[in-house]
Amino acid sequence: MEYSDEEEQGSSPASALESESECPPLMAPPPPQPLAPPSQRPLLLNPAYARCKSVIHDELRSFRVFLQWCALDHSTRAGRAASYAAFLALALLVPAAVSVSLRADAALSPASASAITFNRVAQVPVTGLAAISFATLAVFFRRFGGLRQLLFLDGALRDDTTYVRRGYARELDRAFRLLAALLLPSLCVEAAHKAVFFFCTVRVDPPAALGVVLPPLLPPWRVPWRAVALVATVASWVYRTGVFLLVCVLFRLTCELQILRFEGIHHMFDVEARAAAAEIFAEHRRIRKQLLATSHRYRVFIICCLVTITVSQLGALLVVLSSGDAKSFSNTGDLLVGLAVQLSGFFMCLFGAARITHRAQRMVSIASQWHMSMVAAMHHGKSSPDSTSASDVDASRVSGSSAAVSQAEPGGAFSYKSRQALVTYLRHNGGGITLFGFTLDRGLLHTIFVFEMTLVLWILSKVVVLQ
Template identity: 55%
Template structure:
């Protein structure tokens, strides 16, 4: 008999445990490596927060509250659904262990252990996603401060260059630290979701809350946490790429303001007669006064804009910018796999 014919409600629920455990293992080793090497303060780049402006410090306080609200909005509804599903599950089945009398007490003990295991695995995975989102939000605040620096016509190019270099270094460190977690989660979630879709479509058992509740909760947790990471990375990459246009506009405004209102000077008139060949045009009597520092400042601004044009990357995965274009590519790839599975199910059924 084919494997898909042998799937009963209990074994269908067991299939959900593999991706949950896999994501928890990936997140656990990621956190263990983070805290053993960096610590929370260095991981979130908090050591340089005291040197930031009050705008960044106040914004980061709001970002912290927002990040934990995201965690609560994802975890609490899923927890209540999981509790309801486990109550239905353990009141329906009867657990038996060697040398242990089966009954309500044993079911209650196993229920508590299963629920605690789910909370731990889900919490570890979502915690890494929230830490990554926090890191991206802090860099977004620093890009906003850099943008405000570019809005001033008397901005210092060296200060802008120093601030952008610090943000770029922190983005490079963030990409290097989280790239394995993002790729491993993407592979695990893709395989688990497509495998669950195939099994759900081919299984002859009736789909109910009893045998499919775990699948719904697992899918919601996986997609919510992973999309939290992807959208955070896409936002910071979009801000990093958009700073080039802001700097170019700033360069044009400063250049036009410095040369758009020239001073007109007319040489002093004396009584000496002037020959006609010395006054061929009126422009000889009018000339522009340009500051001696203006060519130097123009070249400095032009060099800064050129630097930003060649260093505008955000979060990267082994050299590929995690921007909206990459998100569109991933969506097209996943959608193609879903259509391929649907075509196979229709052909085989």
């Protein structure tokens, strides 16, 4: 329950003594002062802002816990050192040690040699994407300091509308659930494949370096090297895949939060028709600045992931097609799981960027309809019926709200030149996420798809010619 400043002061003991000394004994105490309107209350006492900040803090706590469990917490020097040590151990040393420990055994499986080859080929893109993602996170935490600065949530709550603030917690919770939905099913499939791979397909021998240190402690033939390799490989895979998917989810979450801000501008056009063109311009320029910063932060990550996935998957396709052994889940499962996870994360980034780009380009159409409806309402004095449902088209909603405002205020609250200047500004600043000047929209996605399909067909033709 909220109280005004006068009520809070009146409830203190000192104020009670003063009121008793000032008022006569027979005089009744003064009536309580009415509550101050929300617009005149201090910002820290406004429940809307306090509630929104606490919800976002609670939701970001899930990401912070995930960062701590994955040894990606760079908030302290000890955490930073542990993060680099975990990356060297789980992303580099463990895959290399397991790869050199694998031995082909024809008695277990006739495709044992090809399974080892496929396994080593599958480790390259997973490690490469993990290195790119880890470097991206390290740069982010060193420059921006934390998740709130990375997601543009530091101080942005005061500038966002109530409509936008209500969607923050929902998008944050949805992003964390998406990360779990991508990681957990692929983990189950990868663990099942590794169990079949280590116990039914290949033989695991300790490296030569461990053979000198281990015998004084425990005979090598009594060590369950297959179980050790299974646990180490699964832990390494979870770490590398989790780092890559985390960066992809953070990029998608950034795009979704910016889409909420664009929907807030649409809400200003639709409902808050009293908002001046200058307010809409200031809000769009703030979002435009954040989109430019997002493009600069993630452009190297997106391009490096595109090159790594393209080269690794085309190379894996060439190796698999050139092999004469039978293909099964035991020898090619690594390639299938890696391909599914990598494409899922990368497509999530591309689709999120394309969605926010087209949402930004749609602003020109909404502003033009709004401008035209206001001009028609002022010149002809005709009022259009209000919108009946939220599923109506944007033109009918904008015309209905604008006509209602113009009917209530015949003089008009907007200047024709300011609205025309706003439409011109939106027409020349309608881009979203860019990659070194190229707008990441559906047209660029179609170009990438055609390029990748051309490379696949070229490799298939080479394999047919070689066979």
